[in-house]
Amino acid sequence: MKSLIIAALVVVAGIAALTVVKADEEPIPGGHAGHDHGVEVGEPARSTHGHDDSDEESAGDCSDHDHASETGGEHGHDSLEYDTEDEHAGHDHGEDAQVALSDRDMAGVGIAVGVAGPGAVELTTRLLGEVRVNEERLAHVVPAVSGVVREVHVRIGEEVSAGDLLAVMASRELAEARASYMSALGRRELALVEYERQKELREGDMVAEQDYLDSRQALSEADIELRAAEQTLHALGVGERELENLAATHGAGALTGLELRAPLSGTVIEMHIVTGEVVSEDSDLLVIADLNTVWVDLHVPQSTLSSIQEEQEVTISARGLGISEVSGVVSFVSPIIDPETRTALARVVISNESGEWRPGLFVTADVSFERAHAPVLVPSDAVQTLDGEAVVFVPEGAGFRSVPIVLGRSTSTHAEILSGLGQGERYVEKGAYALKAEIVTSGLDSHAGHGH
Numbered sequence: 001m002k003s004l005i006i007a008a009l010v011v012v013a014g015i016a017a018l019t020v021v022k023a024d025e026e027p028i029p030g031g032h033a034g035h036d037h038g039v040e041v042g043e044p045a046r047s048t049h050g051h052d053d054s055d056e057e058s059a060g061d062c063s064d065h066d067h068a069s070e071t072g073g074e075h076g077h078d079s080l081e082y083d084t085e086d087e088h089a090g091h092d093h094g095e096d097a098q099v100a101l102s103d104r105d106m107a108g109v110g111i112a113v114g115v116a117g118p119g120a121v122e123l124t125t126r127l128l129g130e131v132r133v134n135e136e137r138l139a140h141v142v143p144a145v146s147g148v149v150r151e152v153h154v155r156i157g158e159e160v161s162a163g164d165l166l167a168v169m170a171s172r173e174l175a176e177a178r179a180s181y182m183s184a185l186g187r188r189e190l191a192l193v194e195y196e197r198q199k200e201l202r203e204g205d206m207v208a209e210q211d212y213l214d215s216r217q218a219l220s221e222a223d224i225e226l227r228a229a230e231q232t233l234h235a236l237g238v239g240e241r242e243l244e245n246l247a248a249t250h251g252a253g254a255l256t257g258l259e260l261r262a263p264l265s266g267t268v269i270e271m272h273i274v275t276g277e278v279v280s281e282d283s284d285l286l287v288i289a290d291l292n293t294v295w296v297d298l299h300v301p302q303s304t305l306s307s308i309q310e311e312q313e314v315t316i317s318a319r320g321l322g323i324s325e326v327s328g329v330v331s332f333v334s335p336i337i338d339p340e341t342r343t344a345l346a347r348v349v350i351s352n353e354s355g356e357w358r359p360g361l362f363v364t365a366d367v368s369f370e371r372a373h374a375p376v377l378v379p380s381d382a383v384q385t386l387d388g389e390a391v392v393f394v395p396e397g398a399g400f401r402s403v404p405i406v407l408g409r410s411t412s413t414h415a416e417i418l419s420g421l422g423q424g425e426r427y428v429e430k431g432a433y434a435l436k437a438e439i440v441t442s443g444l445d446s447h448a449g450h451g452h
Helices: 002-024 056-060 062-070 103-109 172-203 209-235 240-246 252-256 432-442
Strands: 112-115 117-133 138-141 147-152 165-170 257-261 266-271 286-289 293-301 313-317 326-337 343-351 362-379 384-386 389-396 399-404 406-410 414-419 426-430
Touching (some): 209 240, 252 257, 293 362, 313 343, 362 406, 384 432, 426 432
Antiparallel strands (some): 112 426, 147 165, 165 257, 266 286, 293 343, 326 343, 384 389, 389 399
16 A cells, blocks of 8 residues: 555656646747747848758758858749748738849849939820722723633733733724724825825926815815824724834734733732633723732721821831831821711821731721820839839839839820829839739738838
């Protein structure tokens, strides 16, 4: 019995000793024994990549851990460094946080700092449009007489020069007109011979004056008849060169054949002609377009019409097609509004020697209508959006902080700042997107650098 009492006293004493030891030990907050993760603002952040709380060597050797953080960590990370509160402490918007960059980091992401200043804002309006053939350089080849197509010498899409032979037709109507011309030409020649003879005789007082006058009248009538026959052939599409050669080649084939020639240099864009086809005098056989210049027809809403005038500068672009922008001026503004679309037509003539501006392309046009002065003007890329508000980044200490701004007028390349950034203040002119990306991907508060 005495032995049992002694054993119980020994057990109780052991439990008490254990309790004393536990009470004397210092608790380890968060399990990170020996580490202080609190970081002061402006101090390089400590990398926590690869840290294991259960690893005794990591937990006990703080000097090695600090050295790894200062040199970028043992994992070779070369990302932008930043300062922030302990990730276990949560965000405190009353404290500032900065995106801190080294010179190497800034050069690596292309960050450049500029000074805010005034500039000119060229206000534009964007219009939709379509490329069209320049109808002032468009020719429809239509035969002046009916007939049968005997030869076709071109293909669709082929480049032709003014005067090139396009096709040959056979026409009975043309043959009759040529025959009339040949008859008139012959009668005129005989009338001229008779007139010369009567004139010579009259000078020798060998014929009566009336005979001389009759011969001169006959020559005049023959001239009129010949000119009428010649004009008829011209109206039927026969040129001067053909008339000159007609007397030497007045066979049956030469009388019936009608040559269709290109009225201007350009591209054959339409063909409605085949060999052996019977065509009428109003058939549209070929269409030739000079595509060295094209029209761009713009659709101007009635609300914008007052801002569009002739001679205004326009920049035409076809986004996503790899075509370089081209400049032009408004050459025509229609005085009539389309009742269906409620838009008016504005036309721009642009050069198209490269052939890239194909008729039918849909394009956009930026039309300049006002040039205004802006006290503070920055590149559009310098303005970023964080939590739904526009910001710019300004240098502060060893890093940068975001500053909310109020935007004014803007163009495709620049933006006016009404408040938040003043003249003479430094700001991130290039590379602002990289700073924003670091804030988002690193988990920094999106309002880093300005407290609430």
